[in-house]
Amino acid sequence: MEITRLNKTAIIVQARLGSTRLPGKMERKFDASRSLLEVVISQLKKTRLPIIIATSTNKENDWVASIARQNECLVYRGYENDVLQRFIDAAKEFKIERIIRVCADNPFILPEQLRQLAEELNRSDDDYVAFAFKDGLPTIKSHIGLFGEGCTLKGLEAIKRQTNEPFYCEHVTNFFYDNPKGFCIRFLTLPSQLEQRQDVRLTIDTKEDFEMSSKLYQMLSKQGKLDDIDALIKEVDENPVYLQIMKNEITRNSK
Numbered sequence: 001m002e003i004t005r006l007n008k009t010a011i012i013v014q015a016r017l018g019s020t021r022l023p024g025k026m027e028r029k030f031d032a033s034r035s036l037l038e039v040v041i042s043q044l045k046k047t048r049l050p051i052i053i054a055t056s057t058n059k060e061n062d063w064v065a066s067i068a069r070q071n072e073c074l075v076y077r078g079y080e081n082d083v084l085q086r087f088i089d090a091a092k093e094f095k096i097e098r099i100i101r102v103c104a105d106n107p108f109i110l111p112e113q114l115r116q117l118a119e120e121l122n123r124s125d126d127d128y129v130a131f132a133f134k135d136g137l138p139t140i141k142s143h144i145g146l147f148g149e150g151c152t153l154k155g156l157e158a159i160k161r162q163t164n165e166p167f168y169c170e171h172v173t174n175f176f177y178d179n180p181k182g183f184c185i186r187f188l189t190l191p192s193q194l195e196q197r198q199d200v201r202l203t204i205d206t207k208e209d210f211e212m213s214s215k216l217y218q219m220l221s222k223q224g225k226l227d228d229i230d231a232l233i234k235e236v237d238e239n240p241v242y243l244q245i246m247k248n249e250i251t252r253n254s255k
Contacts, residue, residue, distance in 0.1 A: 008097040009149070010050040011116045012076075012090055013040070015068075015104035015173075021205045021253070026104060027063055027102065030214050031221065032182055036204065037064065039217070041071045044109035048229070049118055054090040056080035078175040082169040084160060091153040096121060097190055099151050101172060105204040106145040107217055111227060116188070117150040125184060127155035128176045133188035134195040137247050140173065143250050144194070145203030155183060176212045193229050200236060205253055212245045 015037060017026050030036040043053050050231065055061040057077045068075045076090035091099055098121045100114055108168035113131065120129045130149040131139045139147040151173060161174040162182075168175045176183055194200070204210050216235060217226070225231035236242050 001120050007092065009100065009122055009237055010074075010091075010094065010096045010098075010115065011044055011047065011100045011102055012052045012087055013062050013073075013102045014042070014086070015061075016055050016056050016058070016080070018058070018080070019065060019205075022207060022210060025204060025210060028065075028210065030107060030210075031218050032159060036107060036210075037067050037104055038071060038101075040104050040109065041068070041073060041101065043107065044102065044107050044225070045071075047114045047118070049115070050074065050096075052076055052090050052094060052096075053104075054083075054086050056086070072220060081166070084132075084156060084169045084172050087157050087172055088153065088160060091156070097153050097167075099153065099156070100148050101151065102148040103203070104232050106148075106202070107204070107213060108146055108148050108149065108202045108226070108232065109191075110229070111250070111251055113146070113191075113197060114148050117148060120188065121150040121152070121196070124186070126150075126186045127158075127183040128173065128185045130187055130192050133190060136187070137188065137198065139176065140208075141200035142178070142198050143203055144197065145201065146194070151176070156251050158183070165250070190240070191229055193233050197233070199243070199250070200233075201250050206249055208245055209249055212242055216242065 017024055025034050030039045031130040035043050053077045054074045065075045065201050078086035078089045100117050128151045132146045165193040167205040220226050
C-alpha cells in the first residue's frame, strides 16, 4: 500500500503478543473466525488510510507480522520496549509525516473519528490532536477504547531528543500531556453521547474484557451496527452485566 493519502498520513498500530495481563490476546479468536488483531485491522481499513503494523523484532511476533501482511498492511519491526523509537523508525521507513496512533486492543475503534483526526492534523500545524471528555481528560488516558490520537513525526522526534525515560519510551504520547507548553496541542469535542462516559471500558487488557467485548462485538456485527455509537451505548446501558464488568475492570486496571 502506497503512502500518498492526506499528505503522508498513515495509521500506525502498536501490536505484539507479549501482554502481561492477557498473554497472546492478539491471536485469540475474537469473533467466529478472526483473531483480535484481524478484527482491529478490519475496522481500520474502513478509514481508507494506509495501515502500518509496528511490532517488535522478537520471534514471537512473527505471527503479528504475518497476519498484517495477509491483511494488506505494511509492517515495521523494531524495539520491543522503546515503543516511541519504534514509532519514529516506522514513520521514517515509510516516509510519513503525520501519524494516527492506534492500540491493537481496541476492536470497537471508530473509523469516522480516526479519519477526522487525520484531516485535522493535515490542515493544521498541531503537534498533537486527540479527542477529550467534557472534563478535559484525553480519551487515550481513559478506558473507552474507541479513539486513536494524532501526532506528527516531528513531535515524536522532539520528545525523543528531550527524554529517554523508560515511561515515556513505553507510553508514546504521554510526554505531550506532561509538557503541554512545549508543543502545539489541540483537543477535539467528543460525540455528545460519549462526552461524559468515562464509565465505558472497551479496551481489552484482561480475560473479562475479552469475553465481554467479544459478545458485544458479535451482537453489533450481526445487527450491522458496529460503527453506530447510539447502538453501542444502548447495548451497554441496557445490560447491567456489561456495566458491572466495566466498573470492576476500570477499578482493577487504573490508568
